[in-house]
Amino acid sequence: MTRDEPEADATPPEEEEWQLYASAGYAAAEDPWDDLVEIEDEDEEEEEWFDGDDFETNGQTLDWDFPPCPTPLGIAHMIRLGTCDHCLHRVGGRRTDEAGEAGGASLRSEALARDKELESFETPDLCPLCENLFEDVDNIVERIVQQTGELDHGSLQIGVHVPKDLIQAEDQIRTKHGATGSRPLKAAFSEAVQTGVVARMDGVEFVKERPDLMILIDCLTLRVDVDIRPVFIYGRYRKLDRGIPQTRWPCRACRGRAEGCEACEGSGLQYPDSVQDLIGEPFRLALSANFTSFHGMGREDIDVRCLGRGRPFVLEVKRPKIRRTELEELMQTVNTNGAGKIEISDLRWSNRSEVSRVKETRADKSYTIRFSVEEPPEESAIIESISNLSGVTLEQQTPKRVSHRRADRKRKRKVVSIDNVFVEGKEVQFSVRCEAGTYVKELVHSDEGRTVPSIAGVLESPCEVIWLDVEDIHAD
Ligand SMILES: [Zn+2]
Ligand SMILES: [Zn+2]
Numbered sequence: 001m002t003r004d005e006p007e008a009d010a011t012p013p014e015e016e017e018w019q020l021y022a023s024a025g026y027a028a029a030e031d032p033w034d035d036l037v038e039i040e041d042e043d044e045e046e047e048e049w050f051d052g053d054d055f056e057t058n059g060q061t062l063d064w065d066f067p068p069c070p071t072p073l074g075i076a077h078m079i080r081l082g083t084c085d086h087c088l089h090r091v092g093g094r095r096t097d098e099a100g101e102a103g104g105a106s107l108r109s110e111a112l113a114r115d116k117e118l119e120s121f122e123t124p125d126l127c128p129l130c131e132n133l134f135e136d137v138d139n140i141v142e143r144i145v146q147q148t149g150e151l152d153h154g155s156l157q158i159g160v161h162v163p164k165d166l167i168q169a170e171d172q173i174r175t176k177h178g179a180t181g182s183r184p185l186k187a188a189f190s191e192a193v194q195t196g197v198v199a200r201m202d203g204v205e206f207v208k209e210r211p212d213l214m215i216l217i218d219c220l221t222l223r224v225d226v227d228i229r230p231v232f233i234y235g236r237y238r239k240l241d242r243g244i245p246q247t248r249w250p251c252r253a254c255r256g257r258a259e260g261c262e263a264c265e266g267s268g269l270q271y272p273d274s275v276q277d278l279i280g281e282p283f284r285l286a287l288s289a290n291f292t293s294f295h296g297m298g299r300e301d302i303d304v305r306c307l308g309r310g311r312p313f314v315l316e317v318k319r320p321k322i323r324r325t326e327l328e329e330l331m332q333t334v335n336t337n338g339a340g341k342i343e344i345s346d347l348r349w350s351n352r353s354e355v356s357r358v359k360e361t362r363a364d365k366s367y368t369i370r371f372s373v374e375e376p377p378e379e380s381a382i383i384e385s386i387s388n389l390s391g392v393t394l395e396q397q398t399p400k401r402v403s404h405r406r407a408d409r410k411r412k413r414k415v416v417s418i419d420n421v422f423v424e425g426k427e428v429q430f431s432v433r434c435e436a437g438t439y440v441k442e443l444v445h446s447d448e449g450r451t452v453p454s455i456a457g458v459l460e461s462p463c464e465v466i467w468l469d470v471e472d473i474h475a476d
Pocket of ligand 2: 255260
């Protein structure tokens with residue numbers, strides 16, 4: 001067989017090559033002779049690389065700078081560098097019947113057939129492009145299969161950590177000697193792992209975002225970590241009882257430590273129930289998850305009920321081993337367990353971006369409020385004064401009761417409408433719709449004049465809220 005010649009003369013003329021080095025990072029040197037010195041250094045280094053290589057054809061020593069793959073000289077050069085079959089295939093730039101390692105092996109045997117001397121060349125132990133990383137693919141696939149086998153999932157994403165110096169070394173060799181468009185190490189390795197996993201597991205899909213499982217591979221230690229992504233469920237809740245906080249509230253005495261204390265009877269909780277747990281616990285158990293996060297569209301105070309259509313929320317279930325379930329059934333479970341306390345409806349699967357949507361939505365809210373007046377005026381005067389507050393804009397200084405966790409500032413909030421005012425002795429009840437973020441208790445008692453106008457102000461008598469219900473959150 002005759003030796004194949006390069007398909008095109010891709011070797012740069014010697015002069016050009018010199019210029020290339022001259023401009024390679026030494027342009028800023030002050031002394032114009034500096035670069036000459038550097039050029040000689042570079043040259044010597046490159047020659048050292050091929051020290052002992054007596055590769056010759058027709059009695060003529062070839063230039064060390066071979067044309068890149070897919071030329072036969074390029075491929076031969078890759079083999080001489082010690083490239084493994086996997087890498088030979090990915091940087092060789094030639095079509096082969098088989099992909100991956102087998103494809104590389106056929107490129108190698110073709111090259112050996114062309115050039116008998118290649119055989120006598122002693123191959124380095126480590127492939128300079130991957131440091132034999134591809135030999136570990138099966139091992140890593142096995143770890144992935146073991147670690148994900150028990151988990152419920154449809155989509156996987158792979159993240160690979162490759163040491164930086166290997167990435168740089170590989171990039172240098174590949175861009176210089178590899179075929180144009182060769183796949184970089186990280187992408188090729190990740191693809192090899194994916195192919196291996198698909199062959200071993202049914203119904204697996206690899207995605208580029210929002211996976212069910214994130215598989216993180218450390219190529220240095222060959223450690224595989226599986227990050228189970230959370231699932232999200234949207235719904236609305238009605239809180240039918242007072243005295244239930246929206247989210248879990250750790251015990252004040254023991255700060256909620258796992259084993260609890262006497263004060264909390266070992267629960268670690270200040271209140272045994274919370275909307276979060278009444279909804280979240282059945283989900284956590286059903287999905288075999290670690291814990292939950294609760295994201296409400298705002299929140300009501302602990303002593304406030306939430307009625308009407310209920311408050312929109314997104315439940316985040318973290319590290320679930322099971323990802324699919326009948327929402328309708330779980331809704332029944334929550335509503336049965338929470339009878340008289342909470343009720344949920346409108347459940348559907350959701351995602352992380354809805355968490356921000358729900359949290360950022362600024363919706364009007366309607367309330368029913370009952371309060372007492374210390375010295376009530378005439379009934380007709382009460383009704384008229386309160387009804388006249390319909391449509392006003394309140395100026396509210398941050399209430400004293402929340403000032404320890406909120407910045408002290410003034411804000412304007414609109415009272416959209418007031419209806420159904422009625423008086424029973426010293427007690428008054430009414431319905432009000434107001435803008436998001438209105439402190440509605442303060443609208444009644446004025447918070448010592450921090451809310452203006454207020455009902456206490458217009459009735460010219462101290463008022464005290466007896467109870468408060470959220471009747472509607474005007475959203476979704
Ligand atoms: Zn390799
Ligand atoms: Zn406690």
